[in-house]
Amino acid sequence: MKPILEPIPLGEQQTIKGFHHVKKDFETPWHFHPQHELTYIEASVGTKFIGDYVGPYEPGELVLIRSNVPHCWRNHQQQITDSKSIVIQWNRGVIAKTPELAPVFEMLKMASKGIIFDQREIAPVIPQLKNMMQLKGQYLYLELLTVLIKLSTTTFKTLSASSFIEDLPTEYGTRMIKIHDFVGAQYHRKIYLKELADLVNMTEQSFSRFFTNMMGRSFFTFLNEYRINVAARMLLDTEDSVSQISFACGYESPPFFFKKFKDIYKVSPAKYRKNYIA
Known part of the structure; x- marks a missing residue:
């Protein structure tokens, strides 16, 4: 890498x-x-x-x-x-x-x-x-x-909550590249913190601290944002049902997906699709 x-x-x-x-x-x-x-x-x-x-x-x-x-x-x-x-x-x-x-x-x-x-x-x-x-x-x-x-x-x-002026240490960047690649390939399934920690050769506690310092929020908050953004695009680009999309984006419970989607976009998934496609 x-x-x-x-x-x-x-x-x-x-x-x-x-x-x-x-x-x-x-x-x-x-x-x-x-x-x-x-x-x-x-x-x-x-x-x-x-x-x-x-x-x-x-x-x-x-x-x-x-x-x-x-x-x-x-x-x-x-x-x-x-x-x-x-x-x-x-x-x-x-x-x-x-x-x-x-x-x-x-x-x-x-x-x-x-x-x-x-x-x-x-x-x-x-x-x-x-x-x-x-x-x-x-x-x-x-x-x-x-x-x-x-x-x-x-x-x-x-866009970013934090400013970036100085170069990041190379090792930090290498870890983040691996994490981004992993999320992009695996967001559709249940992801365990240990998988990410092992991926970058860290303990779970060290990984959690590292990721929060880099991105300003926990890994699972970041993962949720990623999944919801993918779901929003699928609502516009496919005819899949809202439930199908929730499962395709890694959510095991459609009601939980609805709640998380509304937290970010302030409308339900169905309303979001209707607003943009109508």
Whole structure:
């Protein structure tokens, strides 16, 4: 299992990188890097992990992540079409810190928790993001600065409860990658704490303490959030009954699933499906 640090080939000759991701899956594991990052989801649905945040994602989302914030996007396995995204990454310090750009730097500071923008307000910026895929050198630099200035005037909200500024120890990242992979593959069944502890060579008590310190909540609270987000997507993408979905997401009791779903989405599963499909 590779460590959490993702090297990005940016240096003296190139400080900004833009690329278009088109593959069946978002393959990158839970990771961090010393560059800032803008990610725009064009196609795909699933669950995003930003710092200690876990929640659904959908096409049209634009997320800004400051350097060193651990993150990943996991598309749902039921997805048939390719996962598509636009990603812009740039080195810290390439933009001069001037009084005129104070709103941009305030936005970047808040991005230490990961921020997501209001989709309606950022609509005029999306063509610029797409255009950046064709630009190089000074033109790419100027377009990035223009985009960041525009974004700093829009509505956005933070995602993670905790800020991430410093690099995480490699061993922590390796453990979290294993945990994320395990949950993504096994959420549909009963999971025992001992399985996770053994997976990362820790005692159950040490694992519980480690996970809570990393994610700001217990493992089983995190697992419940993950399952409910998968269930919410299944309610929209399948015709399975609510009970079938509850069992498919690892819940042994549909009434317990209903309660947990309503705790997070504030409506019943049936009402959630009706609101979005009607």
